[in-house]
Amino acid sequence: MTNFILHNATLHGAPADAVAIANGIITAVGPGVDLLRLATPDTHVIDCAGRVVIPGIVDDHCHLFATAARRRQVDCRPSATPDIPAVIAALRSAATTGDGWLRGYGYDDSPVGLGRHLNRRDLDAASTRRPTRVDHRSGHACVLNSAALAAVGVSRDTADPPGGSIVRDGNGEPTGLLLDMGGWLGERIGEPSDAKNTAYRADLKDLGRQLLSYGITAVTDAGPDNDAQRWQDFTDAVSDCLLPQRVTMMAGVNHLAELQSAGLSYGDSTCDGRLTLGHAKIMLTASSGRLTPNPAELAEIIAAAHAVGYPVAIHAVERDAIVASALALSDHPTPVGHDRIEHCAECPPDVAELVAQSGARAVLNTGFLHYDGERYRRTVPADLLPHLYPAGALAASGVSVELASDAPVVEPNPWAAMAAAITRRTAEGNPLGGAPVPSVAKALRMHTTGNRIAPGCPADLAVVEPNPFTSPPEVLPSVRALTTIVAGRAVYQRDRSRM
Ligand SMILES: [Zn+2]
CATH class of the missing domain: 3.20.20.140 (Metal-dependent hydrolases)
Structure with a gap:
């Protein structure tokens, strides 16, 4: 039985205007007048009103987990915090609510960002109470405050782990900057990736x-x-x-x-x-x-x-x-x-x-x-x-x-x-x-x-607007899906009333 029919569509890569889907697979691509005859009362029929349908991206x-975690971290990118006092102020304000690890992301040491790496003293100025970690925009470096260094056991006596390095000052004291130690830290802090954690x-x-x-x-x-x-x-x-x-x-x-x-x-x-x-x-x-x-x-x-x-x-x-x-x-x-x-x-x-x-x-x-x-x-x-x-x-x-x-x-x-x-x-x-x-x-x-978009292929598709093929290139970044279909199921509909 046909579960799904998209018709009146501009199909990308197929010279037709309709596609039929059954059991997660594209079963037919052809003229809407023909494919609509496959519909039963249980078939979900979408009139795409001429919009473009693309293969799923x-x-x-x-x-994924790091991207999701960003939703609860302090934005330290230059666009949000253009200088070091701004980074400290943003972290200090976030530190007042809650307990445990405080995380920030996206700081940039280059001349168009902060101009230098952060260090433990900067972050101590934001919080001495909460262990604090701010990740570099590259994802390959991070800075810990003194409470965080103590919590993971990094001191002047700690050897560099395989593949990573603990940056030290002239006296051999860790500056707080750690290079390529994300995995090492994850084992000690635990990542908030537990899929049973409600937040x-x-x-x-x-x-x-x-x-x-x-x-x-x-x-x-x-x-x-x-x-x-x-x-x-x-x-x-x-x-x-x-x-x-x-x-x-x-x-x-x-x-x-x-x-x-x-x-x-x-x-x-x-x-x-x-x-x-x-x-x-x-x-x-x-x-x-x-x-x-x-x-x-x-x-x-x-x-x-x-x-x-x-x-x-x-x-x-x-x-x-x-x-x-x-x-x-x-x-x-x-x-x-x-x-x-x-x-x-x-x-x-x-x-x-x-x-x-x-x-x-x-x-x-x-x-x-x-x-x-x-x-x-x-x-x-x-x-x-x-x-x-x-x-x-x-x-x-x-x-x-x-x-x-x-x-x-x-x-x-x-x-x-x-x-x-x-x-x-x-x-x-x-x-x-x-x-x-x-x-x-x-x-x-x-x-x-x-x-x-061809018969026999998995039914992973998206109905998008504006038309990416006819819009000027500067509009392309704002193309969005109205409907996204994974394995024949419409798992996303931006605006049901318009479809
Ligand atoms: Zn990567």
């Missing part, structure tokens, strides 16, 4: 709805520390429909054995196929000035993940990291699925060529160009600007490119990411240079990974 790299459930549900409002029907959580506990958290969140999307959880590469002991391997799924275990996530950074892990270690990590059946997704932002990823993946082609290089931020043509030769997919965050473009224009060397997140250039070199948000680093708005990919302009409209993705249709294909 995929956000293939984001951090947290509300935040996650709110995020799920926000993503649906963009037309996002599938998301991948790229947490480098995702483990068996996190799989359980996602199972709770997906089975309770807090996240109505299809969810893929990448596996932290250091947790593959633990996941295996829990009976989980790559591609396994639960919750009627709505939660799937994805790629092994590897962190590769050059932020400390040298590659961590080094190329020999990276090769070993990749080979070990492949050996237990996982393709890998390598975090590579800096030029050196992208080069090392591409070379390592060329030497170690995956026996399963496809390997991925995440971010590809600093990627001039010679590096793009190596990525193409590696055969890996590139998952880029062109939304950063939209939201952070003005900062890039002031802080990135002019000859590198055109090669930041070069979706158009990589695709022209033959690389299979996907777009993804990396939220919470920026807003998970896929339309902003697509706009920046096709215009190479900041939200303020200033040019960054570089090869654009040539059309909205091509940008959309990069953000809908494999989803299509």
